[in-house]
Amino acid sequence: VVYVVKSEKTFLIDAGTSQTNEKILSTLEEFKISPESINAIVVTHEHYDHGAGAAGLLKKMPNAFVSASEKTAEILRNPSEFFETTKRHYGDAAVLVSDYPPVSDVQVVEEGDGFDLGSGVSLEVVTLPGHTPGSIGLFEPKTKTFFAGDAVCNYNEEFEFYMPPSFPELFDYENYLKSLDKMLGIDFKYLCMGHFGTQKQPKAKQIIKKAAEVAKDWKDTIVYVYGKTKSEEQVYNALIERAGDNEYIKSFPDFIRRSILGQLIRGYVLSLKL
Structure with a gap:
């Protein structure tokens, strides 16, 4: 999701991918927002689907600048490093990013x-920090709106399904929990998530609390199963068993389910140094 915050100045929060440049521009046009009126693109974190579109958008937005944390700025300036990191875990699929x-x-x-x-x-x-070292959120106090990027969780509202955003190698379990707790201390009314839409209080903070519970549950499961077996496959089987008949997780083809969960499991294994 790319959010637009419009007042006397107009900011984009996140930039999508290089492939979504035209879609973003056409959507702005539908809302009668010209590229020339954009003053800034704030990138919430390092990942491809939030920052890779920035360079292309800047070419169409002559009055805009890009802003990010220091860690994210390092990747934006030299994304080849991020690609090499991604290749270690995604193999041939890394070409997608x-x-x-x-x-x-x-x-x-x-x-x-x-x-x-x-x-x-x-x-x-x-x-x-947590989902990635450079993750930031943005709080708009007038409307009490909090833009969290991907710092909360992977969440499906229809099926009430939660997964930690623990993609390797940038995930840090302890910092992730601290950031969730930090968000609970912010007096916001609306929570805008990077992939899963917007939630209003009290549901918004319930999602954050549940995200912390699920993160801890995953940690306990992964530490126990991986500690005994040193097998990510066995951890995957244990998490699938715990998910039971959840329709959301069952809706994915097996190879996609294995790929996504495999990455999230590996993020824990690396962060916890198992």
Whole structure:
């Protein structure tokens, strides 16, 4: 999801992929938002599906700058490093994330920095390491809206299914839990997630609390099963058994289910140094 925050200035939150540039531009046009009116693109974290579209959008948005945390800025400036990391875990499938054009000029932000969009609208930077080292959220106090990127969880509302966003090698389990707890302390009304839409209170904080519960449950399962077997396949089987008859997880073809869960399991194994 790419979010638009519009006041006297107009900001995009995240940039999609290089393949979604035209879709983003056409959608902005539908809402009568010209590319020239965009003042900034704030990238919430390092991953391809949030940052790889920035370079292409900048070519169409002459008045915009790109902003991100220092860790994310490092990847935006030199995405080839990210591609090499991805290849270690995704193999041939890594070619899907190889089109990550660099952005040479990135404005780095830290905890407590902010952007003034005018007319009382602002965005305050909240660092949220865990999903990735460079993850940030953005809080808009006038509307009490919190943009969390992928810092919460993989969540399906229809089936109430949660999975930790533990993709290797950037995932850090302990920091992820700390960031979830940090989000619970923010006085927001609306939670805007990177892939799973927007939720209003009280449901929003219930999702964050549940994300923490699921993360801890996964950790216990992975530590126990992997500790005994040193087998990611056995961990996968244990997690599938725990999911039971959940229709969401059953809806994926087996090879996709194995690929996604395999990556999430490996993120835990690496983070916990098992």
